[in-house]
Amino acid sequence: MHASNSIRCRIIPTKSLSPVSTLPPVRKVTPPAAKPSLVEPITISSPGPDTRGPTGSSDDSIAAAFWDYQSLFISQRSETTDPIALRVVDGAVPPDFPSGKYFLADPGMFSDDHGSSVHPLDGHGYVRAFEIDGGGGEVRFMLEYVKTEAHDVESGTWRFTHLGPFSLLKGGKRFGNTKVMKNVANTSVVKWGGRLMCLWKGGTPYEIESRSLDTVDSFDLIQDKYSDQSWGGNMWSLAAKILKPILYEFDKNFKMVQKQEFNIPDHLMIHDWAFTDTHYILFANRIKLDVIGSMGAVGGLSPMISALVPVVEAPSQMWLLLVGNAFQVKDVHGNSHIQIYAASCSYQWFNFQKLFGYDWQSGRLDPSIMNVKENELLPHLVQFSINLDSNGNCQKCSVETLIEWKNPSDFPVINPLFSGKKNSCIYAATSSGSRQNLPHFPFDTVVKLNVVTKSSSTWYVGPRTFIGEPIFVSKGIEEDDGYLLVVEYAVSIQRCFLVILNPKRIGEDDALVARLAVPGNFNFPLGFHGFWATNN
Numbered sequence: 001m002h003a004s005n006s007i008r009c010r011i012i013p014t015k016s017l018s019p020v021s022t023l024p025p026v027r028k029v030t031p032p033a034a035k036p037s038l039v040e041p042i043t044i045s046s047p048g049p050d051t052r053g054p055t056g057s058s059d060d061s062i063a064a065a066f067w068d069y070q071s072l073f074i075s076q077r078s079e080t081t082d083p084i085a086l087r088v089v090d091g092a093v094p095p096d097f098p099s100g101k102y103f104l105a106d107p108g109m110f111s112d113d114h115g116s117s118v119h120p121l122d123g124h125g126y127v128r129a130f131e132i133d134g135g136g137g138e139v140r141f142m143l144e145y146v147k148t149e150a151h152d153v154e155s156g157t158w159r160f161t162h163l164g165p166f167s168l169l170k171g172g173k174r175f176g177n178t179k180v181m182k183n184v185a186n187t188s189v190v191k192w193g194g195r196l197m198c199l200w201k202g203g204t205p206y207e208i209e210s211r212s213l214d215t216v217d218s219f220d221l222i223q224d225k226y227s228d229q230s231w232g233g234n235m236w237s238l239a240a241k242i243l244k245p246i247l248y249e250f251d252k253n254f255k256m257v258q259k260q261e262f263n264i265p266d267h268l269m270i271h272d273w274a275f276t277d278t279h280y281i282l283f284a285n286r287i288k289l290d291v292i293g294s295m296g297a298v299g300g301l302s303p304m305i306s307a308l309v310p311v312v313e314a315p316s317q318m319w320l321l322l323v324g325n326a327f328q329v330k331d332v333h334g335n336s337h338i339q340i341y342a343a344s345c346s347y348q349w350f351n352f353q354k355l356f357g358y359d360w361q362s363g364r365l366d367p368s369i370m371n372v373k374e375n376e377l378l379p380h381l382v383q384f385s386i387n388l389d390s391n392g393n394c395q396k397c398s399v400e401t402l403i404e405w406k407n408p409s410d411f412p413v414i415n416p417l418f419s420g421k422k423n424s425c426i427y428a429a430t431s432s433g434s435r436q437n438l439p440h441f442p443f444d445t446v447v448k449l450n451v452v453t454k455s456s457s458t459w460y461v462g463p464r465t466f467i468g469e470p471i472f473v474s475k476g477i478e479e480d481d482g483y484l485l486v487v488e489y490a491v492s493i494q495r496c497f498l499v500i501l502n503p504k505r506i507g508e509d510d511a512l513v514a515r516l517a518v519p520g521n522f523n524f525p526l527g528f529h530g531f532w533a534t535n536n
Helices: 062-073 149-154 235-242 293-297 350-358
Strands: 011-012 087-091 102-110 124-133 140-147 188-192 195-200 203-206 215-218 245-249 256-261 274-275 279-282 285-289 309-311 318-330 336-346 380-387 393-402 409-415 425-430 446-448 456-460 471-474 483-491 496-501 512-517 530-534
Touching: 087 309, 102 188, 102 195, 102 471, 124 149, 124 195, 140 245, 188 496, 195 350, 274 318, 279 318, 309 496, 318 425, 336 409, 380 409
Parallel strands: none
Antiparallel strands: 011 279, 087 512, 102 124, 102 530, 124 140, 188 195, 195 203, 203 215, 245 256, 274 279, 285 309, 318 336, 336 380, 380 393, 409 425, 425 446, 446 456, 471 483, 483 496, 496 512
């Protein structure tokens, strides 16, 4: 399909930027055959009895599906004071595993003690750290909340006082509550220049001490937030100027080496973006103000995010979610070909208020929004192709399903050594489709796609068990030379496990290298984005 009927992207020029060891045998789980997704809808009005106790891995009832989904988003208030050695339950930690830490920072608190529950995206940031010592065959685990200003206020009596953009409060102040955009530092985590930072899409990051996970302070990297600009024109022009992208580049000493501002005459939400040697690529998800939604939000009748709605111009229009990789190849005539691997969903499905099935009145999540019958509307993997002539003019822009992998998928990742370079392998979280009442989400499978051979292979985690985002840990020069880390959420027994996979063996019986159990009292909710930091 042509880009004008699918997704809008802005291409902006910028300056040039600079063997697995033999291990004990481990379990192999084969997914049952996928079942049709045309099933009775799962609703919060009739979930059935609470089956969050151990009811057996074969229970595929509507009630089990509903409560399994709730179990992924149960608040965890516990924190560690010292590292805990994890118990190996399958295989062994490979001796050639690079020493370092896997950080996972995502929401951890969803319910207070006064009747309020918040949307998963508004939960307080919760940092998990897995320190892996391959030589010693050991993994140590810690977890702690990011002590943001909002956390310090709300954790004293565990009463939510800040709304958050996606939530309403049942036991707190709803009408006239100006505490809307609370920085919960729950979006992602990154280590740069020796500093560990927990990020939030609506504000400054918080710096975390990487050894103890203690919060240092908010880290205002960008000092010149406000630049000179003309504020003339109508209200929509003013909004476009306020939301215009300003891109900064910093070296490892946090010295700003480049700043570029761009005026884009549109109203956009940029969830992710990419860059190549010569271009920034901004994926412009178009939004508009919803007048009725705005009135409800101001009056405390609906979340603040209900003031915004996606702009649907064509049935095939896509909402860009996450970018896995982008690279650029030039020919002898100076023409460029840009390739981007990403995850996107349909504008027809995407709904700010219904993400994850949040219902502030019941305090529960409705799984049906993430498991609609029309699975082609859900997040899936795509590839963008952009052709530029020698003068930088766009000659062609197209998007198509990535090697015809049509299962709902998200969190595309690659070997980080190939970031910005031409790569062959993409890894992502996907669904086997084996659960009749949760056919599409949460994910239960890791998929490996080879864009050169047009092949795919999968690793299935097991029944009534889910996974989060995979992370690639490189240990050599070959593209699939390393390990994959992924967290397993065994909701039927309410336990979490750290899983180590061999990327070269995905699809084979020996893909699972090791599986380590997190203590049951530290079982944590679903995480989205993590980061691997080597010790050296």
